[in-house]
Amino acid sequence: MKSFFINPLILRLLSVVIAFGIWEYLGRIPISPAFPTFLQTMSALGGMIADGSMLAVYPATFQPLLIGLIISSILGIGCGVFMGLNAKAEWFGAPVFIILQSAPLAALIPLLTFAYGIGLTSKILTVCIMAMPVIVLNAYSAVRHTPTSMIEMGRSYLGSSRQIILKIIIPSASPVIYAGLRLGAAMGFIGAILAELLITPTGIGDLITYNQSIAEYDKMYAAIFSIMVFAVIFIEILERTEYIFFRPDKRVTQ
């Protein structure tokens, strides 16, 4: 019985059940007429999936999100690794990204709209400015913290700079780079929704604002809930790819 309660899967399930239970309870008090219960939200979600209105909006949201995340990942890891390897690039780049990471970037969205209009470009850029700083800074700091003895090992066994970077520094940095990617992806989801709420209502953002305006709160929460589920699944998949491609040792301990 004791081992049943310390089983990690059971514990995770339990925490989810407790959170949803509290949601259901608060919805039933009710704390606000605009706050539906968990079960109402789920039934609205079921209805929206069944009539197709939910899945129909996702392509519009995922397009800027995925393009933005791919650009941020490639550019971000590239910049970060380069900054970690090259002191001049570090002096040049680190302050910019540190400021970007701590600045309230949502405030830049009107500026992007002025410059690039209300189309896809602005939304992709919103995802990028949200996701990139954390990806860059994590990649940079991961590369900088490669154990010295590991690099010395590569040098003493006659590894070329290219071999040392590809076979030692990148795999050694991959856990922290991936942590940055996961945080970046989470920020990217926020960026995509922000863009849909602040620039033009499309996709899931439209579903949220529209249902809010006609006081269909259960549908509004169902839309918010669905994007959260997608974000969690996406980040989980990202984590798996790390184990498969870079860190087979971690699969052993899982």
Add this chain to the structure above:
Amino acid sequence: MSSVSESVTKDALPIAVSVNGVTKIYPGGVEALNDMTIQFPKGELTSLLGPSGCGKTTLLKIIAGLLAPTSGNVTVNGQPVTGPGKERAFVFQDFALMPWASVLRNAAFGLELQGVPKSERNAIAEKHIEAVGLKGYESLFPHELSGGMRQRVGLARALAVNAEVLLMDEPFSAVDEQTRRKFQEDLLEVVADEEKTFIFVTHSIEEAVYVSQSIALLLPRPSRVSEIIRPDIRRDISPDAIRRDPVYLDIVERIWQSLRTYVE
């Protein structure tokens, strides 16, 4: 003290590694080595023994070509050292194993960097993994091994590239005492089996006396070779008997007397 001869110059052994007037000043002005000259005979295990701060590890890294000396030079088989070389292999204090790679890949990594084809390098690595006593552990990852086993992988990696000179930087200092003793005994076998030159950095007097054919006693401030000791202890008796042998104990005591004034 008749069993201790004072000099290596009488020996006819050829010289594998020669350190000539090497000075190393780190950026910031810390002087780690000052005009150090020392020679390492071929086919022997020479320990660099001294208190912390005497520049043992700095000297080893200069021999490895990982650090450039501020002045002076190092030659290996008469060739000046300008960087790491194929004829030298390094064993690291913290093992420097790649946590994401299996024992086999770690042991074969030196060959992988040299571009040896996979099947060939794995065959060579497997042979050396067996030689260091890790047969059956090839597919495990470093975090699944004990500290002593990890350093055996580090040793297998160094042996696999078939270098003439093995540079060992306090290889057993991160290993527990029991494992360390077993490892020292195994090292003696490796030294006897392989016709290689070993340069072995340690701060343990007992370890140096037990494993070495010759001990270079380094002293700090300024760093210098204070003396070369050849502990001619009997090798035909059991390891436990060696550790109780009066000759062995006398040498340990004598080195301690030389070093004790330098220990804060």
